[in-house]
Amino acid sequence: MKLPSTVLATLVVFSPISAAEHLLNPVTTQEPVTITWQTPDKYTDIEANGELQSRFEQRVFKQLTQTLAQSAEKVLQKGEQLQLTVTNVDLAGDVRPTFGATSSDLRIVKSIYPPKISFSYKVIRGKNVLMHGEEKLTDLNFLGGIRPLRDTVAMYEGELLKHWFNQTIAPRREGVPPK
DSSP, X not given: OOOOHHHHHHHHHHHHHHHHHHHSOOXXXXXXXXXXXXXXXXSSBOOOSSSOHHHHHHHXXXXXXXXXXXXXXXXXXXXXXXXXXXXXXEOSSEEEOOTTSSSSOEEEOXXXXXXXXXXXXXXXXXXXXXXXXXXXXXXXXXXXXXXXSSOOTTHHHHHHHHHHIIIIIHHHHTTOOOO
16 A cells, blocks of 8 residues: 555654653643653553543543642642652553454453552752652552542542651651641
8 A cells, every 4th residue: 555645755754753842841830730751651651541541541540640739739838849750650450452342442340460669759949948758659458448439540549648748758748837
């Protein structure tokens, strides 16, 4: 099959742009949280099933940022920011092919595939770093708790981040007088 020269030219022109966009480090922000997703194409597992990979990644990144922001806005004081640089994500479950039984692959969630996320973080006020560190989180008992009434994308990873925030950041920031 021969492609018309305009289609071929379009493929040549836009292919490098698509590849370059995928290599960028996307940033998501919802006050008071900013997350830089460092080289997501190298993450252990952020594989989409049933939708475009780029759209799926955007939904996961947005949902995790919103989840963390909901916890942070209750604890961080006016002018404080939580900044994360995520270096790896391994979503709960594993994507398996359906070999034509359905139109897309399925994510099988079992306890042997726990959610994992690695990142560095800092809490800042202006130019002052109030807290910082690195984390490698995993929850081997992610299926043992009470499940939310509605499933959301990356809900296990969101719970992992909320638990980390409540155990690590909140106790050190609550009761700190504002400057």
